[in-house]
Amino acid sequence: MAVPKRKLSKSRKRLRRGHHTAQGIPAQACPRCSSPRLPHRVCGSCGYYAGKKRLEVEDN
Numbered sequence: 001m002a003v004p005k006r007k008l009s010k011s012r013k014r015l016r017r018g019h020h021t022a023q024g025i026p027a028q029a030c031p032r033c034s035s036p037r038l039p040h041r042v043c044g045s046c047g048y049y050a051g052k053k054r055l056e057v058e059d060n
Contacts, residue, residue, distance in 0.1 A: 027036035035045040042048070047055035 025038055028039050029035070030037045030043040030046060030048070032048045033043065033046040035043065037043045037045075042054045045057065047053055047057040049055075
């Protein structure tokens with residue numbers, strides 16, 4: 001079994017893990033109303049997904 005010869009310092013460990021941060025999901029423009037929405041989700045503004053009405057949305 002592999003065993004480290006020396007203890008890693010906190011700074012060296014954190015430098016190695018610096019690129020492990022969580023990535024944000026890029027929002028796309030809705031093709032129907034051009035408001036931002038998450039990919040593969042129903043648009044919250046117009047209620048459409050894949051060209052069909054999937055959700056009733058109240059107008060305020």
